[in-house]
Amino acid sequence: MTDTVIKPDFDAAQKHFIFTQEHEDLRESMEAWAKKELHPHRNEWEETKWPDSAIERAGELGYLGLCFPEEYGGQGGDYFYSLVRAEALSYAANGGLGMGFAVQTDMVLPPVHLLGTEEQKQKYLVPGIAGTKIGALGITEPGAGSDVAGIRTTAILDGDEYVINGAKTFITNAARAQFMVLVVKTDPSKAHDGITLLLIDIRDEDGNDLPGFSVTSNLEKMGMLSSDTGELAFEDFRVPAESVLGEVGKGFYHISWELQGERLVAAAGSHAGAERLLETTIEYALDRQAFGRPIGKFRRSVTRSPRWPPRSKPRSSSPTRSPGASTGASTRCGRSRWPR
Secondary structure, eight states: OOGGGGOOOOSSOOOOOOOOHHHHHHHHHHHHIIIIIIIGGGGHHHOOOOOOOHHHEEEEEEOOOOOOOOOOOTOOTHHHHHHHHHHGGGGGGHHHHHHHHHHHIIIIHHHHHHHOHHHHHIIIIIHHHHHHHHHEEEEOOTTTTSSSSGGGOOEEEEEEEEEEEEEEEEETTTTTTTTEEEEEEEEETTGGGGGEEEEEEBOOOTTTBBBTTEEEEEOOOOOTTTEEEEEEEEEEEEEEEEGGESOOOOOOHHHHHHHSHHHHHHHHHHHHHHHHHHHHHHHHHHHOOETEGGGGGGGOOOOOOOOOOSSSGGGSSSSOOOOOOOOGGGGGGGSSOOOO
């Protein structure tokens, strides 16, 4: 039996079974880019927001289209490339930047690729992969958070156009996006079956809001300050009927299976960010001096001493118990309340 046990080979070049050497090459490349071009601006962008040029540069380097077909400008890689990207971006030390990128690469572009018509892909997917157009995802509303079926933004068909009315909130990239995957009710009388996805322009080529669309508030946050987050309003906002992404009335189901992958990407990025924080903490603890040595060298033993915690009374003052008497809740399962 012992001959069949698979044991890890810590000397192997491949550190994890899902990552090949190509994944590791990408990791090395992106890490170097993040350290050189993003990390130096981490504090500046917390004050000014990250610039659009950062995502355009990522597109130029091929980092936005890792999992998309080459015919649209992508790299044709697998899903695990997205995990590598999320982990490598942690070296930028700017969570808002990583969040803004992830909305583009893992929330907006995947449904365009999987559900869009060829015309929609050419108009939005290709420039999205290149980083020349930035997208946003419009789901959350002031009165409906995670309850997608409870959204109230409507898109009512009027001839060959949809007329959109409603509001969205907590929208990442709201102040900079040129287009949006918008979740609306095309049939307000229905719940899940009345939801549709629309792929729409919200700004013109010069960056001006289109008539009927506005950012009513740029929200203040406690963190992720480099990322813009806004509240949006649609007032008789008209879009062509061809703006439907996927099928009319199937938007809830599209969301349910199109956007699952981004949760794992977010988890990978968060875990990588925690690793960077730990590395920074260790570096500081070994560099910071106190009482003639690094503070990281001061360690308190965690070994439990027989004299700790101190007893409030001498042992001899404890009441005696007759053999077989109940010891009470503190000594059940053969253990004393305190370690011996």
